């Protein structure tokens with residue numbers, strides 16, 4: 335009786351708890367578990383073949399550099415621009431990848447340099463009093479490309495004025511932009527146009543003209559026959575066709591000989607009429 339009961343109990347136990355009977359083993363597995371990498375991808379790098387016909391994209395896991403994904407795709411020419419004055423010619427290639435994680439790769443290649451401007455002849459417009467000149471140039475390729483600059487002019491008496499014959503004043507304007515050639519203009523000048531003694535061109539004859547002449551002569555270079563100090567046609571106070579110390583002497587005499595009674599200067603300036 336006792337045995338039967340035990341048997342019945344055991345059967346009942348096995349019947350009710352079959353899972354218990356086939357309890358799983360909690361022993362260590364025979365093969366080690368491979369740790370699962372939750373990849374953290376670094377920036378994708380795009381490498382183009384030399385002729386830009388293919389592009390290879392690669393990305394590497396920052397947690398394990400052995401985890402890399404790479405794909406090579408054929409590239410297509412997606413855009414071609416021709417060179418103009420300022421911008422070089424270029425070709426743009428595009429490569430799309432099957433793996434949606436990779437963005438389309440693009441590469442722009444310069445195929446020829448910018449052409450540079452092809453300037454038309456320079457046009458010059460002078461101020462009415464020749465004090466300044468404006469130079470303008472437009473580009474043959476694109477007339478919206480315009481060079482424009484206004485520069486002050488200097489005046490040089492290139493042919494002396496005499497009472498009998500007109501002289502020539504040559505005005506020169508030099509521009510800071512190297513693509514604008516200097517402007518020169520010859521203007522005939524008659525005896526009557528010149529305020530003799532007005533070396534600095536301010537429209538009056540006074541001590542400032544002596545100062546200007548002294549500065550001009552102090553800077554005068556015998557070899558180049560030029561001075562960096564500007565003078566005006568009236569600088570030839572003695573009227574002999576040359577600008578030199580005699581003009582300073584003449585101006586000093588002129589100021590020294592103001593007649594008290596008449597208020598007139600008894601020494602004349604410029605060529606004898």
Ligand SMILES: [Zn+2]
Pocket residue numbers: 371372373374395396397398401
């Ligand atoms: Zn990884």
Ligand SMILES: [Zn+2]
Pocket residue numbers: 419450451452473474475476479
């Ligand atoms: Zn241009």
